[in-house]
Amino acid sequence: MGNLEHSCGVIGLSLDTKVAPFAKKALRVIQHRGQESAGVAIFNDGHISYLRDMGLVHEVLRGSEYYNLTGNVCIGHVRYSTEGESKASNCQPMTVTTSYGDIALAHNGDITNATELREQLSKKGWAFLTTSDTEIIIRILAKEFNETRDPIKAIKNTLRMIEGAYSLTMLIGDRLFGIRDPMGFRPLCIGRLKEGNVVVSESAALDVTGGEFIRDVLPGEIIEVTRTSFHSVRTPAPKNPAHCMFEWVYFARPDSIMECREAYEVRKRIGQILASEHPIDADVVVPVPDSGRAHAIGYAEGSGIKYEEGFMKNRYVERTFIMPVQKQREAGVMLKLNPIRSTVKGRRLVVVDDSIVRGTTLRKLVQMLRRAGAEEVHVRIGCPPIVAPCFYGVDMKTRGQFVATGRTVDEIAEHITADSLGYISIDGLVKALNIPYQDLCLACLNGEYPTPIPGERQRFQTRLNEHGQ
Numbered sequence: 001m002g003n004l005e006h007s008c009g010v011i012g013l014s015l016d017t018k019v020a021p022f023a024k025k026a027l028r029v030i031q032h033r034g035q036e037s038a039g040v041a042i043f044n045d046g047h048i049s050y051l052r053d054m055g056l057v058h059e060v061l062r063g064s065e066y067y068n069l070t071g072n073v074c075i076g077h078v079r080y081s082t083e084g085e086s087k088a089s090n091c092q093p094m095t096v097t098t099s100y101g102d103i104a105l106a107h108n109g110d111i112t113n114a115t116e117l118r119e120q121l122s123k124k125g126w127a128f129l130t131t132s133d134t135e136i137i138i139r140i141l142a143k144e145f146n147e148t149r150d151p152i153k154a155i156k157n158t159l160r161m162i163e164g165a166y167s168l169t170m171l172i173g174d175r176l177f178g179i180r181d182p183m184g185f186r187p188l189c190i191g192r193l194k195e196g197n198v199v200v201s202e203s204a205a206l207d208v209t210g211g212e213f214i215r216d217v218l219p220g221e222i223i224e225v226t227r228t229s230f231h232s233v234r235t236p237a238p239k240n241p242a243h244c245m246f247e248w249v250y251f252a253r254p255d256s257i258m259e260c261r262e263a264y265e266v267r268k269r270i271g272q273i274l275a276s277e278h279p280i281d282a283d284v285v286v287p288v289p290d291s292g293r294a295h296a297i298g299y300a301e302g303s304g305i306k307y308e309e310g311f312m313k314n315r316y317v318e319r320t321f322i323m324p325v326q327k328q329r330e331a332g333v334m335l336k337l338n339p340i341r342s343t344v345k346g347r348r349l350v351v352v353d354d355s356i357v358r359g360t361t362l363r364k365l366v367q368m369l370r371r372a373g374a375e376e377v378h379v380r381i382g383c384p385p386i387v388a389p390c391f392y393g394v395d396m397k398t399r400g401q402f403v404a405t406g407r408t409v410d411e412i413a414e415h416i417t418a419d420s421l422g423y424i425s426i427d428g429l430v431k432a433l434n435i436p437y438q439d440l441c442l443a444c445l446n447g448e449y450p451t452p453i454p455g456e457r458q459r460f461q462t463r464l465n466e467h468g469q
């Protein structure tokens with residue numbers, strides 16, 4: 001199973017002016033999709049040049065090294081990686097040189113048949129420089145392009161071989177393409193600037209670069225983006241897409257619009273439904289900042305209980321989620337969030353967060369709130385229990401790490417030391433999204449994978465049986 005290309009962010013721009021400053025701005029807007037590495041590949045004068053490295057966008061794309069990159073067409077990437085996978089050689093965009101020109105590729109998602117492809121190709125004598133899925137795609141693409149010398153044909157042939165989740169931006173020489181997998185797992189949209197055209201993971205990047213949203217790239221669609229036009233080529237896609245619900249629940253920016261639904265609005269609706277599914281008598285609704293804020297506002301609206309900030313967040317603390325050691329993660333939570341006593345002391349609190357994965361954050365937070373004098377702590381969660389791993393690009397740990405594995409809701413409440421715990425139901429979530437159930441990927445919630453994952457259904461079933469669920 002491919003395991004590197006977690007929920008990253010991609011861009012592609014074709015402008016009538018120097019593209020570097022625009023690319024940097026667009027990548028900064030989608031920085032939340034990956035903080036591990038950043039990079040761009042820019043076409044100029046017959047070649048593709050690149051700058052990519054570990055670090056945040058403003059740390060990597062800077063100085064004369066960056067601003068001397070001239071050219072009007074580019075792709076870019078921000079990478080999210082998990083513990084132990086931080087390697088400069090895996091930074092993107094990835095680039096190769098063929099006899100007929102340079103190719104660059106940026107990838108968000110996870111190729112589910114990467115291991116099989118790597119084995120097949122290795123047997124034929126292909127060698128790989130990295131452990132990344134993206135290298136497999138770009139090497140197949142390069143071979144197909146060498147053989148066909150036709151970018152669209154080469155892309156189509158490549159897509160026929162890869163399975164899983166991918167939103168791609170790609171340069172084949174000076175030609176820019178945006179591609180979304182046939183299930184539409186991860187987001188990708190197109191937009192227009194005064195200076196040209198853009199393809200990007202999230203629509204918020206268009207607002208910030210002064211652009212206008214046009215539409216989402218359709219599942220299975222290849223779009224060639226030029227300075228003045230979009231040319232669409234459709235590839236076969238199943239009747240039902242499988243949009244990842246977690247983009248709206250947690251991953252995307254609240255101000256991004258995907259499939260005509262703004263993440264903020266969806267989160268508020270989740271909160272409102274959560275209030276009707278799990279009401280509680282309490283004094284104040286408190287969000288876990290920042291990810292639980294919109295859900296908490298919705299819960300407050302739905303319940304009529306007033307909303308207050310209950311935690312101060314230190315925005316300079318690095319991500320605790322990917323810290324490799326549990327003790328580190330717990331200490332990280334304390335460094336990141338501290339209770340605001342005037343909100344907490346002597347009050348019955350409803351604490352609202354977007355999701356629980358291992359339960360580290362909430363267990364620590366509930367303890368902190370009690371120390372700060374909370375009378376009762378009730379926890380409400382805007383995502384149903386996560387019980388199965390994600391193979392489509394979200395870093396969901398192995399099943400042994402999910403706190404919901406083999407525990408009832410009451411047992412989870414006990415584990416996180418909450419007075420009560422309520423998760424939104426799957427039906428409630430689907431209602432909040434207002435997308436038909438069959439058009440969503442809910443695999444991490446119900447173990448039903450929209451594409452074949454060898455052996456997974458059986459492993460999931462065995463686990464449920466073991467725990468009598």
Ligand code: AMP
Pocket residue numbers: 250291321353354355356357358359360361362394395396
């Ligand atoms: P945990 O402490 O493991 O239960 O982590 C849950 C919190 O981490 C959630 O409240 C989310 O805000 C955040 N989170 C959930 N999934 C991810 C992910 N794949 N990557 C980073 N953060 C996440």
